[in-house]
Amino acid sequence: MKRAGQAIYVSGLNVSFGSFSVLKNLSWLVNFGEIRGVIGPNGAGKTTLLDALTGKTKFQSGDVFVRGSNQIKDLKESAIARLGMGRKFQKPSIFAGLNIFENLEIALRSGKSTLASFARLQPSERETINETAALIGLSSELEKDAGTLAHGQKQWLEIGMLIIAKPAVILLDEPVAGMNAEERIKTAGLISKLKGPDIAIVVVEHDMQFVEQVCDTVTVLHDGQILIEGSMEEVKKNSQVVDVYLGRDANDA
């Protein structure tokens, strides 16, 4: 049932806050090699899904497997991350008081044990940091405190931290929120560069154009359940999707 090709396998997932049920018996599959978009109206449960996948929110019932058969239930956030789950938050989450180089350095050490992560940097590791900084366009500002960067640059830095940490599964929560058209194009390029047969990328985004540009398949979440899954073409044609986005009740149509 759980093959090696499966990056994320969710089965019967329930998340509720008090009596309010956010994710309802959700089952979902993401394979390696794909870039998956997750869209849906506000309150559909997109961010909650990412929270459950990364251990930020505990789920009441169901199973979540990462990279084949690794059950993440009851694991701490750090243990889940060590299984290869990397996440970019909606609000850029970087170390504001550390400079760009140090931010990337910490992300680079993320796969290691605590003691090993205290070791001095190898020349090859410095090289990797410089390469990644070049990739995200921050080469000339390595010494700058991350907190002084522009909003778009912070987003890129956080993506850069994911690139350098090399997770097998990357979850991106609204990677282009607050970006202008030019920055969006650059971000789309970055994400496309990440794509590979051993990596699965999940993009939660409101910008449909962006989703269409970078994602292979799209999952539409509505009210804690999957409404439809398929290519952006199919999804756009689906009348249910139009209805939930316009706020119309399906029964009215």
Next chain:
Amino acid sequence: MLRSSEKYALIALLAGLCLIVLSVAGVQTSTYVMNLVGQIAAFSLLALSLDLIWGFCGILSLGHGLYFAIGGYLVAMHLVKVAFEATGTPPDFMLFMGWDALPFYYFGMENFFYLMFVILLVSFVVSLIFGYLSFRSRVTGVYFAIITQAFVYMMMLFMFRNDTGFGGNNGMTGFSEIFGMSFRENSTATALCGISLAILGVALFGCKKLVDSPIGRFMRAVKEDESRLRFLGFDTVHVKLLAWCASAVLAAIAGLLYVPQVGIINPRVLSPELSIEIAVWVAIGGRGSLVGAILGAIVVSGLKFVLTGLVPDLWPFILAILVIGIVIYLPNGLSDGTKIIGLPKSNKLPNFLQKFKP
């Protein structure tokens, strides 16, 4: 942040070594000045220890007096034991209890190396247990600060008991000699002051190396965004415990240096007021600047020595005004102030000083 921590560390170390040489050579100094400087050096070390976790790791302890007291009480036990070995009579506080010998836990305390071992062990183990339980349960911020304070207060109440063998409310005093040097000799005060300064210098150097190392980077990352570190796959408990235990051991060493110089220890060192004062030193001096923390300890305790003599009733108000003023005008403490008076260049002056900018 001052970049010259190493320079100041070297100055403190050299000054300390000079005083030790003077002491050995038998040069007369002012015992009062030596005691004052030595005590302030011990306080500076204490401030340094708090800055390590508060300024760099973002963990505020309002109970660091506990670790200071661990070092202080243990060295007092050593001094009492030495006096007992010389005279054969227990100190007054035990005679009052009707005890004619020291309790069993004074065993071996006359040996200085054993004492050092016990100080390091006790401060390490206590901080490890306390830190592990708190950090594992993710107690942070003000909640952690309150728990540290409650713990130090609890220990103060315990030490106020007279039947513990630690002097109760009167504290432990009546020390006669240390390393075979009588406390009546001027050279002893000089040597203790020198040792305190030298250790302060070494500690400052070590702390600078620590915060500049990869470990220091992780400490600052914990302060900036602990959950981001977790989502990158790091168990932040390890980093926090490391910084916390190192800080506790440093504070205990400060206590070890302090007590022989004042000649007494009582439960007052465990009072919440002292622990808050440590935080005040660091806040005034500058969190996140090692030299700043030391500067804060020197300025505030120096002012306290002078002003509690001149206007004792006004001291709490002066301290309060100082704290409020610093928080408003110099959020990063006096370490910002050294930039203002023009030593290293800075482009971010506080607003009220902008007009003086050249």
